Amino acid sequence: xxxxxxxxxxxxxxYIEAQLRSLLEQTRxxxxxxxxxxxxxxxxxxxxxxxxxxxxxxGWQLVRRERNVGYHRNFLDAVARATGDVICLCDQDxxxxxxxxxxxxxxxxxxxxxxxxxxxxxxxxxxGREIPTPAxxxxxxxxxxxxxxxxxxxxxxxxxxxxxxxxxxxxxxxPVFAGQPDTGRLLGHDWLIxxxxxxxxxxxxxxxxxxxxxxxxxxxxxxxxxxxxxxxVQRRLQAVQMCLDAHEALRAWSDGLPHADAAFxxxxxxxxxxxxxxxxxxxxxxxxxxxxxxxxxxxxxxxYRTWGGALTIWVGDLMYTYRPARRKEDGR
Numbered sequence: 001x002x003x004x005x006x007x008x009x010x011x012x013x014x015y016i017e018a019q020l021r022s023l024l025e026q027t028r029x030x031x032x033x034x035x036x037x038x039x040x041x042x043x044x045x046x047x048x049x050x051x052x053x054x055x056x057x058x059g060w061q062l063v064r065r066e067r068n069v070g071y072h073r074n075f076l077d078a079v080a081r082a083t084g085d086v087i088c089l090c091d092q093d094x095x096x097x098x099x100x101x102x103x104x105x106x107x108x109x110x111x112x113x114x115x116x117x118x119x120x121x122x123x124x125x126x127x128g129r130e131i132p133t134p135a136x137x138x139x140x141x142x143x144x145x146x147x148x149x150x151x152x153x154x155x156x157x158x159x160x161x162x163x164x165x166x167x168x169x170x171x172x173x174x175p176v177f178a179g180q181p182d183t184g185r186l187l188g189h190d191w192l193i194x195x196x197x198x199x200x201x202x203x204x205x206x207x208x209x210x211x212x213x214x215x216x217x218x219x220x221x222x223x224x225x226x227x228x229x230x231x232x233v234q235r236r237l238q239a240v241q242m243c244l245d246a247h248e249a250l251r252a253w254s255d256g257l258p259h260a261d262a263a264f265x266x267x268x269x270x271x272x273x274x275x276x277x278x279x280x281x282x283x284x285x286x287x288x289x290x291x292x293x294x295x296x297x298x299x300x301x302x303x304y305r306t307w308g309g310a311l312t313i314w315v316g317d318l319m320y321t322y323r324p325a326r327r328k329e330d331g332r
Contacts, residue, residue, distance in 0.1 A: 001105055004032040004084030004171075008075040010068070012092035013043040015214060018128065020051045022095045028102035030088070033060040036078040039068040044092075072182040075164070075189045079174065087171055089164040089190065093214045095124065096165075100210040104168040107148065107206055116169035116197025118162050119210040120144045126216040134215050138304060139163070143207045151205065153198040153259050154267045157247070158302030160191035166211055169197050176200060176257070180249060184242030195250060199257040199264075233320045237282050244275040274299040282321055290318050 005023060009016060023033060035048050045064055052060045063081065065074070079087055086108060088101060100119060107117055120141040125131050133140045139161040155161075167190055176196040183192050197203040251268055254260045274296045281289040293300075293314060300310035 002031045002084040003086045004082035005030045005088045005090050006078035007035045007090040009092045010038040011040045011042045013047050015093035026101045027098050034078050034081050036063045036074050038074040039065045072189050088168045091165040094165045095212040097210050113201045115173045115201035116203045118166040119206045121211040124212045124214050144209050147207045149205045151203050153264045156195050157271050160187045162190045162194045164190035173200050183246040187246050199259045236320045
């Protein structure tokens, strides 16, 4: 089994060397590492080039873009360039523990039916110190007992609880998601790949801490996107529309895949109907429509997988809808 690492980089000179070193120090080294830089304006490329040269990293390559294409396309391009049988996604600012690749290889060898998996992880701060999970960083695994838990395709409807840096998947599923449009910050490329894996052979989570997610306030993540972008109804509308578009696309490209069964189809149609109702309320600002959305708390619950989260987002829809628009002179 050949294993590739697909790393997307952008202005990551501060942390990327620590990530590269954690790849080099794997007990099962990758056969190939592809770093796609999305037109960084800092010294990211210089750091990567120096690291590859200083450590004689055979099979490692840097792809430099002249024009920024965004993280979605940059990641999928790195994936498309990979030649391994298994591809591990990698962010520029995290750290992999030494057995991350070896354990993924063992699981995928023992379970040839699986097309994708993720591993457990902890959280570190900007200085690399392990810390409790900060507020706003969601879906950090609490169960780290070494068990392997399978996730059905329906688990991914409405929710991106995977993190790309923790994922590995078989290259054979690339044709399923290749060419799909940008799914937006709230879902992302990792959601797209997890959906494809679960709908093909299956997707599982290995509850073993094998990586460290770096939380430093500048992460390009769901939590960060929420803080930066969900500040008024127009941006909330954009986010809901992108989620709706992603699920409608999922309905089309999942047709005929092995695990796209009747239960999955029914759940997907219900969620699409729910997102359309949300859009009608956000656009029309009819409070009766917001009250009617209370019947869909189960769909709201999909976003953060808790009833408390469901209520927060439902009430948030109301608050954002009637929140006064910020004036430009506010400087925010």
